[in-house]
Amino acid sequence: MTPTDRSHPAPRRVRMEEVARVAGVSPATVSRALKSPETVSERLRARVQEAAARLGYAPNRIAGSLAGARTPLVGVIVPSLTNSFFAATLDRMTTILEAEGYQLLIGQHAYDAAREERIATAFCSWNPSALVITGRDHTRGTVGLLSAAPCPVVEMWDHDDRPLDTGIGFSNREAGRLAGRYFAEQGFDKVAYVGAILGQDARARARSQGFAEQVRHLAGQDPLIADAKSRELGEGAAALRQILQRQPDTRAIAFSGDMLAVGAMFEAARMGLRIPQDLAILGYGDLDIAAHTNPPLSTIRPPHDEIGAAVARHILHRLAVPEAQSENVDLGVRLIRRLSA
Amino acid sequence: MTPTDRSHPAPRRVRMEEVARVAGVSPATVSRALKSPETVSERLRARVQEAAARLGYAPNRIAGSLAGARTPLVGVIVPSLTNSFFAATLDRMTTILEAEGYQLLIGQHAYDAAREERIATAFCSWNPSALVITGRDHTRGTVGLLSAAPCPVVEMWDHDDRPLDTGIGFSNREAGRLAGRYFAEQGFDKVAYVGAILGQDARARARSQGFAEQVRHLAGQDPLIADAKSRELGEGAAALRQILQRQPDTRAIAFSGDMLAVGAMFEAARMGLRIPQDLAILGYGDLDIAAHTNPPLSTIRPPHDEIGAAVARHILHRLAVPEAQSENVDLGVRLIRRLSA
DNA sequence: TCAAGTTTTGAAAGCGCTTTCATATGCGCC
DNA sequence: GGCGCATATGAAAGCGCTTTCAAAACTTGA
Structure with a gap:
């Protein structure tokens, strides 16, 4: 059985059309009332929102993403989830991105380049809003994939001269x-x-x-x-x-x-x-x-959480301002002087 | 700008239809050749796979999921990514589920129940194949959402009598x-x-x-x-x-x-x-x-990684065997006796 | 060789949204 | 009061795939 198999059939959820019927408007209006309320008259907006709330309507993001050409998904690839450095980075990233309505797709490759490429391929096929990958050292295939990706790509943690797109890390x-x-x-x-x-x-x-x-x-x-x-x-x-x-x-x-x-x-x-x-x-x-x-x-x-915050903010900026450029930033390291040396 | 906005237009990717044209077959055949090769004749399968490879075709999972009614996504909600216990659990889960073609959608709520509910809502709207949440203590809203979810739901880490669906943890x-x-x-x-x-x-x-x-x-x-x-x-x-x-x-x-x-x-x-x-x-x-x-x-x-493995395997089982039941398992704790006590 | 299967293939109908485009509605002004 | 404009709404066309259903292409056995 493959993941997209149908054997566990979903009891049909409330759809937009139903909300539209209850509110006495067209589906187009429901879509607008929910995603860009400012384009809908006060009166209808209230009616739609009330109907949606009453029916417990939750939009189907899959459908929305298909129509909208891009998903509110950010793919992040790290070597390991148990490494506390990457965990700190991910922590900051999720917190910032979740607040803006993005979801993190997280993959770990355990320092296996082939696995990294497989994950990158899988992530690309989700049409993510951005792709984040750890390090600058990838297979040819991964490099090709990332270079061709129709979204911002951030290589994080390592800093050097020529990131594929944006680089945020340190040396x-x-x-x-x-x-x-x-x-x-x-x-x-x-x-x-x-x-x-x-x-x-x-x-x-x-x-x-x-x-x-x-x-x-x-x-x-x-x-x-x-x-x-x-x-x-x-x-x-x-x-x-x-x-x-x-x-x-x-x-x-x-x-x-x-x-x-x-x-x-x-x-x-x-x-x-x-x-x-x-x-x-x-x-x-x-x-x-x-x-x-x-x-x-x-x-x-090392600037573990700063990296997470900087990556998240860079992505939000790139998505908000279409003409925004890629960057290459070195966040630097600090010597914390205590008593042992 | 919202996440599904169109302002960063994607250069059109290769679609199934194009593969079909190159291979000289119908899109339906391409779909079958790629997802269930055993239903297609040897000859066409080879032609399709070759064409797909030559064009660098990567299926659009969003479209596939819309049509297929379920996504190869598993939503996991943990309190914190930096807590090494949950990190160990997630590590095992991703490793096992990624190998079967599933992707993990990870959210963290920092012990904030309202945030947990928001994340759960967001995850549900992705039509995930399964939902995993940490603990047994949720808001009414979260409970309603999870009870109504059209997919297996696992409450992990805590063990007690009546999980909403499946419970895997310890006391x-x-x-x-x-x-x-x-x-x-x-x-x-x-x-x-x-x-x-x-x-x-x-x-x-x-x-x-x-x-x-x-x-x-x-x-x-x-x-x-x-x-x-x-x-x-x-x-x-x-x-x-x-x-x-x-x-x-x-x-x-x-x-x-x-x-x-x-x-x-x-x-x-x-x-x-x-x-x-x-x-x-x-x-x-x-x-x-x-x-x-x-x-x-x-x-x-505590059985941190065992929980991850057990959750992943339970999910795979539930998805593979439609009549599979929910479970409630206590993985127990062990006293590791060294020298300090 | 032909009827009755059996297996392969293709046409077409969606999946549930977003968005464009056209229509309707309201407004200010002469 | 009627004209033109701005704004609010709806109809409908997809987004790219999966799957059903029916037709076509093969088997087989008499």
Whole structure:
């Protein structure tokens, strides 16, 4: 059975025609009274609205969309729903867009490019008002699809030169550089970086590259880099042990995720290391937990919810003002300085 | 401008009729060749599929849905996207449903019942294949809407006697009871509970009630209950101080959230209390962090992702087997015993 | 070979709205 | 009071597909 099968037949709902009959007007008037009340006389508008309310009329958006050539749907594709960064972005987006009558169609691809393309294809066939996709790295097919899409397309989270249409994000490389620069400013000589260097997460890789680049540039040496297989606490603890073994006099470590950093802080406490006196620790993400560790974790904060808000507002603007242009905005990252570094 | 406005005119896409012309068949045959290939002769099917591929034809789902009377859309309403429990549920649901060609329409109401009703109304007007809503507590309007919905309706996360249609969840009260029972079994006499007793979160309240009920029943005394205004680390630390002040010989504390518990563990470490020797701590949620604290946190695990999987499978079953019945399933909670209690 | 199936195919009727276009209605003014 | 204009309303034509129904094309068995 396919999704559009008819086997669960719908008891017929109230249709516009019925409202029209009850209100004693034509369906056209009902449509106008409901969608653009200002074009209908006071008297009829009241009659129609009352009839609609009395019958419990809910317009069929499918029909409306077919006739209207565009749906109040915004398709959003993220790698994962459980990643709290994307969740924060989606949270802001839904809140803003829902208030304007749009609905979010959400798909997740788990970093699988083929799945991303399938979802993008499926979303396009809904004639959405806008399409939002995470990142700048897509299959040829996805790129073709998005380039040809008859609606605004936003690539979010990553910033670089030439988005397909609009780009709203920040530079992960710059986030890494910021950490490197901060360590240099603090005069830390022996530093290290912990992150998923080998995985398929290009964002994490960009951060570690930015860090290494800046350390090399400012301190004239290569930082020690340790790979983390996951972003969980235990992995941070393991990375700390590994780093101290390979470079016992390490003075500061930047982590590619707050959880890794917190794990390392737990481990450091176990080892009797004082933070930040013996070892400075810098996180990335600014999760809720960061403000509440002991000592509170200094961290680099990506603009997760700002991205959601900016994307939503850009879309609303593009849809409201037909001549509005695409944009390419870098929302930047901030270093939240607490006590751990 | 309204969402269905026409001001951003779509460059006309390839339509079924065009595929039909190129393949030299009728539109009806194209429709069949694409949606139910087994009803079309080998020869024509190949011709149609080739023509469709060559033209890059993507069916217009809006039109298909209008004609087919049902959309491959599943509407899901959750209180919050950033809550990792619901995120885990949604994650499983999308993964399973996307694989079968369904798309998720996701709405969040931030615990605002009126907003919930608005979203439910909006979702109904899409003629979804199924509707999923979090919890059992809705406005009259929402209840009416869901009862009349011409599709399967699942109320998830909470379990009780009479769901409107299908219910898939667990009992928060039972989760609280489980904690109380565990403490009694361990022979802890002076116990306490920390949770959002006063907030609008009925689930948290049910857990604290279950806990109190069981302690009263098994230990013959009322536990000390402390309110937590948020679910963050700092609040757990504050609650711990408050409890030890009011009841210095407290032997075990159950928390309504892992983060609160972790915060309390940090604070206990600062105060020089040993866990679990001096004080046993039990969390709720089984977040990733729980397995990695020091000592690892014992906690009660709600079936977050199991709910997602069960809901998705129930929906697929209901849609595939027209005579399938609604269900009411309690997925239960588990006590994950680690070292903190 | 022909009648009686059986399977494939196509024509056409919607699905429930929106929107255009034409008609009706009301208004101000000479 | 009648003319022209602006505004309010209705009729009707789709939007692009699915599905029913009937006709056409094949089978099969006698």
